[in-house]
Amino acid sequence: MKIFYHEEVKTFIKKLQKPTQSKILRSIELLEYYGQNLGMPHAKKATNLLYELRIRGTQEVRIFYTFM
Numbered sequence: 552m553k554i555f556y557h558e559e560v561k562t563f564i565k566k567l568q569k570p571t572q573s574k575i576l577r578s579i580e581l582l583e584y585y586g587q588n589l590g591m592p593h594a595k596k597a598t599n600l601l602y603e604l605r606i607r608g609t610q611e612v613r614i615f616y617t618f619m
Contacts, residue, residue, distance in 0.1 A: 552586045554579060560614065571610040578604050587618060 564575055582589050582604060597603050597615065606612040 552583050554583055567612065568610055571606065571608060571612060574606045574608055575604075575612060575614070578606055582616075 564572055567575070578593050581593055591605075592607065593605060595603050595605055600617050602616050602618075604614040604616060606614070
């Protein structure tokens, strides 16, 4: 599965602490591999078409995404 990032998301990730950046990149790798089958604790369905990537740690991060 191909992941497309909005430029603001890239900028946001670059401003985070290095351990959080690593967790986000790992979660994105899991999303690429599992797609819509990725579930908790990494991803959660927010609405019918909107999902959230959930990053736990010192910095709690939620990145919203959808499938095309």
